[in-house]
Amino acid sequence: MKKKLKIKDMKDKDKKKAKKANAKEKAKQKAKAKAKKAKKAKKDKAKKAKVKVKIKAKKAKAKSKKAKKAKKNKK
Incomplete structure (x- = not known):
């Protein structure tokens, strides 16, 4: 972050x-942080979804084997 301008040493304007x-x-910093988050x-959501799909696929495979x-x- 840039150095804050010292407000005390200035004229009103x-x-x-x-x-x-x-x-x-x-505000800029906040927006950046928000975007990062x-x-x-x-x-993370994408990762979780991938893991879920993998688990589902494994379960489906196991089911088909059992069937x-x-x-x-x-017979």
Whole structure:
């Protein structure tokens, strides 16, 4: 983060400008942090979804194996 402008050492007109600049900088940082968080959350969600799909696929495979075995046993 850039150094905050020292507000005490300025005239009133400059004080207002500095306050605005500082607020803008803060808002920028906040937006960046939010975007980063959102990106990470998206990644984590995608990972979780992948894992879920894998687990489902494994279960489905196991089921089909069982079904095949059951058919064999019936004959």
